[in-house]
Amino acid sequence: MTILVIAEHDNVHLKGATLNTVAAAAGIQKYVGGDVHVLVAGGNAKAVADAAAQIAGVAKVLLADAPQLADGLAENLQAQVLAIASSYSHILFPATASGKNVAPRVAAKLDVAQISDIIAVESADTFVRPIYAGNAIATVQSGDAVKVITVRTTGFDAVAATGGSAALEALAAVADSGLSSFVGREVAKSDRPELAGAKIVVSGGRGMGSAENFKILEPLADKLGAAMGASRAAVDAGYAPNDWQVGQTGKIVAPQLYVAVGISGAIQHLAGMKDSKVIVAINKDPEAPIFGVADYGLVGDLFQVVPELAGAL
Amino acid sequence: MKVLVPVKRVVDYNVKVRVKSDQTGVDIANVKMSMNPFDEIAVEEATRLREAGKATEVVAVSCGVAQAQETLRTALAIGADRGILVQTDVELQPLAVAKLLKALADKEQPQLIILGKQAIDDDANQTGQMLAALLGWPQATFASRVELGEGTATVTREVDGGLETIKIKLPAIVTTDLRLNEPRYVTLPNIMKAKKKPLETVAPADLGVDPAPRLKTLKVTDPPARKAGIKVADVAALVDKLKNEAKVV
Numbered sequence: 001m002t003i004l005v006i007a008e009h010d011n012v013h014l015k016g017a018t019l020n021t022v023a024a025a026a027g028i029q030k031y032v033g034g035d036v037h038v039l040v041a042g043g044n045a046k047a048v049a050d051a052a053a054q055i056a057g058v059a060k061v062l063l064a065d066a067p068q069l070a071d072g073l074a075e076n077l078q079a080q081v082l083a084i085a086s087s088y089s090h091i092l093f094p095a096t097a098s099g100k101n102v103a104p105r106v107a108a109k110l111d112v113a114q115i116s117d118i119i120a121v122e123s124a125d126t127f128v129r130p131i132y133a134g135n136a137i138a139t140v141q142s143g144d145a146v147k148v149i150t151v152r153t154t155g156f157d158a159v160a161a162t163g164g165s166a167a168l169e170a171l172a173a174v175a176d177s178g179l180s181s182f183v184g185r186e187v188a189k190s191d192r193p194e195l196a197g198a199k200i201v202v203s204g205g206r207g208m209g210s211a212e213n214f215k216i217l218e219p220l221a222d223k224l225g226a227a228m229g230a231s232r233a234a235v236d237a238g239y240a241p242n243d244w245q246v247g248q249t250g251k252i253v254a255p256q257l258y259v260a261v262g263i264s265g266a267i268q269h270l271a272g273m274k275d276s277k278v279i280v281a282i283n284k285d286p287e288a289p290i291f292g293v294a295d296y297g298l299v300g301d302l303f304q305v306v307p308e309l310a311g312a313l
Numbered sequence: 314m315k316v317l318v319p320v321k322r323v324v325d326y327n328v329k330v331r332v333k334s335d336q337t338g339v340d341i342a343n344v345k346m347s348m349n350p351f352d353e354i355a356v357e358e359a360t361r362l363r364e365a366g367k368a369t370e371v372v373a374v375s376c377g378v379a380q381a382q383e384t385l386r387t388a389l390a391i392g393a394d395r396g397i398l399v400q401t402d403v404e405l406q407p408l409a410v411a412k413l414l415k416a417l418a419d420k421e422q423p424q425l426i427i428l429g430k431q432a433i434d435d436d437a438n439q440t441g442q443m444l445a446a447l448l449g450w451p452q453a454t455f456a457s458r459v460e461l462g463e464g465t466a467t468v469t470r471e472v473d474g475g476l477e478t479i480k481i482k483l484p485a486i487v488t489t490d491l492r493l494n495e496p497r498y499v500t501l502p503n504i505m506k507a508k509k510k511p512l513e514t515v516a517p518a519d520l521g522v523d524p525a526p527r528l529k530t531l532k533v534t535d536p537p538a539r540k541a542g543i544k545v546a547d548v549a550a551l552v553d554k555l556k557n558e559a560k561v562v
Contacts, residue, residue, distance in 0.1 A: 073479065074451075100438050100442075101442065101452075101455075104407070104439035104440075104441075104446070105445060105446035106446075107443065109446050111408075112408075112527065113407075113408050113526075114407070114408075114437070114439050116438060130436065130536070131436055132433070133433065135339075136339050136533050136535065136536065137534050138530055138532070140529065141529045141531055142529075143528075143529065178482075179450070179451035179482050179485075180451040180452075180453075180480065180481045180482070181479065182478075182479055183479055185476070185478070186475050186476045186477075187474050187475040188474060194474065196473065224562065232491070235491070235492075236491070243471065243476075248436070249431075249433075251473075257555070257559070257562065267329055268326075277559075277561070279542075280555070286544075291541065293539045293541065294541070295542035295543075296545050296551055296554050296555070296559075297543070297544040297545070299544060305548060309548050312548050312549065313562060
């Protein structure tokens with residue numbers, strides 16, 4: 001039994017989510033044996049494949065390199081994965097925007113169920129996944145021949161990025177489907193770490209009051225070297241961009257430290273951050289549900305507390 | 314151009330679900346049910362396309378128990394023209410729903426199918442993509458903006474770290490993200506009108522689909538509880554705790 005992991009990358013850098021996904025693959029390998037392979041499908045992505053070959057525990061890296069694979073178009077990636085799918089018992093994608101985009105297409109073409117967002121491996125065919133925004137945890141068993149899985153990265157500690165020496169094999173790239181084309185990308189430029197993988201996250205909620213007021217979080221985030229996040233309420237109100245959204249419908253994070261500022265703690269938000277190691281809540285309402293999950297709560301006016309905290313660190 | 318909009322009946326957004334003591338699932342008896350919020354955005358988008366003269370008919374579809382009729386009536390009240398219920402008591406998983414929708418799409422021949430990106434009960438985020446694959450159509454998932462052209466759609470998508478725009482050939486699948494639109498409030502006159510709109514019921518067997526689940530749920534449990542911590546008096550006390558107790562700064 002061989003396990004395939006689909007690498008997350010931007011054609012230049014291998015993304016950290018790949019390492020968590022390899023960790024999940026290693027968890028499955030304990031039950032089924034065999035090797036772990038990594039597929040890098042991209043354009044001019046040799047550097048990514050070289051990086052993937054260094055990942056601890058990976059036996060082989062497959063590189064499909066062609067312009068039609070450069071922009072993550074789901075139709076082409078689906079075909080590329082299907083071209084090699086028959087060699088694998090488990091096919092794992094990180095549960096990122098791109099993994100979620102492609103994995104179900106692969107599962108449907110293989111006529112198998114997909115197991116989404118797993119947080120633990122119980123055996124070769126049994127996995128644990130949150131449902132209802134993490135308010136319940138389901139253990140599910142797949143009877144299908146091939147397991148197509150997306151991996152919630154916060155559920156698995158990343159394997160070492162170096163120490164491995166996988167063989168590198170070039171694959172023939174599939175043809176362009178002609179069904180879709182890439183137009184452009186607006187990547188939010190930031191010197192801050194990426195939200196999904198950050199060690200510290202500073203998030204603001206509706207209590208921030210305006211997009212302008214959100215800026216008072218910046219010195220604190222800078223001081224902590226933190227990524228910035230937001231509750232859905234703050235995103236809905238237009239105070240923060242959607243890719244900052246932490247919660248059931250946004251990103252799931254589990255940093256070492258999560259600082260929730262002016263966030264009441266709606267179920268949907270808690271679902272996205274309650275696995276953080278240490279949670280700090282700053283809110284003027286002492287009854288706010290966020291205090292029910294916070295390790296350290298500070299009741300007070302955020303407009304006073306946040307600058308003071310930034311100054312004191 | 315015909316637009317198909319699948320909608321799912323789920324436990325209402327504001328309900329905190331309880332896990333059953335026998336660990337077989339969550340208790341949904343006597344719980345408020347509503348349309349999946351992402352699907353509401355899908356119905357709104359389709360309705361706006363028809364109102365703008367770009368779509369000619371909006372067909373809402375729901376797969377599930379008889380009560381999913383209520384969800385379809387909500388879709389009709391927002392603006393869908395007619396509804397189709399694929400009625401079954403079988404537990405439906407995304408692959409089965411995608412197969413049912415494919416059979417309906419083969420029959421109805423829509424140019425565009427708009428779905429919610431995920432349902433807030435099973436949080437699978439699969440059905441739209443699976444349907445696209447089964448139909449052999451392109452997809453634009455997690456859409457925050459959809460512009461229809463001549464036989465194409467240009468869609469802006471919410472991806473990690475920003476936005477991405479792709480162009481897809483019609484017929485195609487679009488799945489909605491939160492910022493695509495803000496669904497309208499359903500008015501009483503429209504609810505009354507919706508009651509008179511046609512709603513057809515079919516069975517999975519009529520569509521030639523076996524909807525049996527592929528994944529077996531072995532158990533459903535409560536998530537590990539997080540204990541509430543302490544309240545600190547001021548910033549100095551907070552900094553002290555973070556430095557000396559939690560050691561995270």
